[in-house]
Amino acid sequence: LAKTTQPISMDSYEGQEVNITCSHNNIATNDYITWYQQFPSQGPRFIIQGYKTKVTNEVASLFIPADRKSSTLSLPRVSLSDTAVYYCLVGDGNTDKLIFGTGTRLQVFP
Amino acid sequence: DGGITQSPKYLFRKEGQNVTLSCEQNLNHDAMYWYRQDPGQGLRLIYYSQIVNDFQKGDIAEGYSVSREKKESFPLTVTSAQKNPTAFYLCASSIDPDRHNEQFFGPGTRLTVL
Numbered sequence: 001l002a003k004t005t006q007p008i009s010m011d012s013y014e015g016q017e018v019n020i021t022c023s024h025n026n027i028a029t030n031d032y033i034t035w036y037q038q039f040p041s042q043g044p045r046f047i048i049q050g051y052k053t054k055v056t057n058e059v060a061s062l063f064i065p066a067d068r069k070s071s072t073l074s075l076p077r078v079s080l081s082d083t084a085v086y087y088c089l090v091g092d093g094n095t096d097k098l099i100f101g102t103g104t105r106l107q108v109f110p
Numbered sequence: 111d112g113g114i115t116q117s118p119k120y121l122f123r124k125e126g127q128n129v130t131l132s133c134e135q136n137l138n139h140d141a142m143y144w145y146r147q148d149p150g151q152g153l154r155l156i157y158y159s160q161i162v163n164d165f166q167k168g169d170i171a172e173g174y175s176v177s178r179e180k181k182e183s184f185p186l187t188v189t190s191a192q193k194n195p196t197a198f199y200l201c202a203s204s205i206d207p208d209r210h211n212e213q214f215f216g217p218g219t220r221l222t223v224l
Contacts, residue, residue, distance in 0.1 A: 004152075031209070031210070032210045034210075034212075041198075041217075041218065041220070042215075042217055042218065043114075043200050043201075043202070043215025043216050043217055043218055044153070044200075044213075044215050045215070046212040046213070046214075049210070049212070087152060087153070091209065097155075097169065098155070098209055100152040100153040100154075101152055102150075102151060102152045103151075103152050
C-alpha cells in the first residue's frame with residue numbers, strides 16, 4: 001500500500017502560519033489529495049482538496065508539487081480552536097484504495 | 111437539519127456478544143462508509159456501500175457485517191469473530207460513489223468490549 005507519512009505532532013502559537021506536510025510516494029495518477037480536520041471524540045471534517053499546484057479556500061491553502069508525491073496543508077494565522085488532528089487522504093497507485101494518513105496532532109498555544 | 115447521526119455515542123458489551131451500531135443520514139447521499147479508528151491512528155475502512163442493497167469489503171472487514179436495505183441507513187454489526195473490537199467507529203456518507211467527493215462524518219460510536 002502507498003505510505004502516507006505525516007509528522008506525528010506539531011506545536012504553534014496563535015497568529016502563526018502552520019504548514020503540515022503529507023508524503024505519499026505512490027499516489028494514484030488520477031486521484032485528488034484531500035485533507036480533513038478532527039477534534040477529539042468527533043468525526044473528521046473536510047478542509048480542502050486539490051489535484052496539483054495550489055488550491056485556496058476560506059480556511060486553508062493546499063500546495064502540491066509537480067510530482068504529486070507530497071502535499072502541504074497551510075493554515076494561516078492559527079487560533080486556539082485550530083488545535084486538532086489533521087489527516088491527508090490519498091489513493092494508492094497499486095491498489096486504487098483510498099488511504100488516510102496517520103494524522104498530525106497540532107497544538108496551538110496562546 | 112440535515113446530517114449524519116450515529117447511536118449510541120458510547121457502547122459497552124461483554125466479550126463474545128454481537129453488537130450493532132446505528133448510522134442514519136438524511137442528506138440523500140448514495141454512498142456510505144464505516145471506518146474504525148484506534149488511539150493515535152488514522153481511519154481504516156471496514157465496509158462501504160455505493161448504492162442500496164449493495165456493499166463491498168474495505169481493508170479490515172473480517173469480523174464485521176453490514177446491510178443497506180434503505181438509502182438512509184447503514185448499520186454495522188461487530189460480531190464475536192472480531193478479535194479486538196474495542197475502538198472508535200465512524201460512519202460517513204458522500205453524495206455519490208465518486209471517490210473524490212467530500213465525505214461527511216457522523217459523531218462516532220466508542221465501543222468498549224469488557
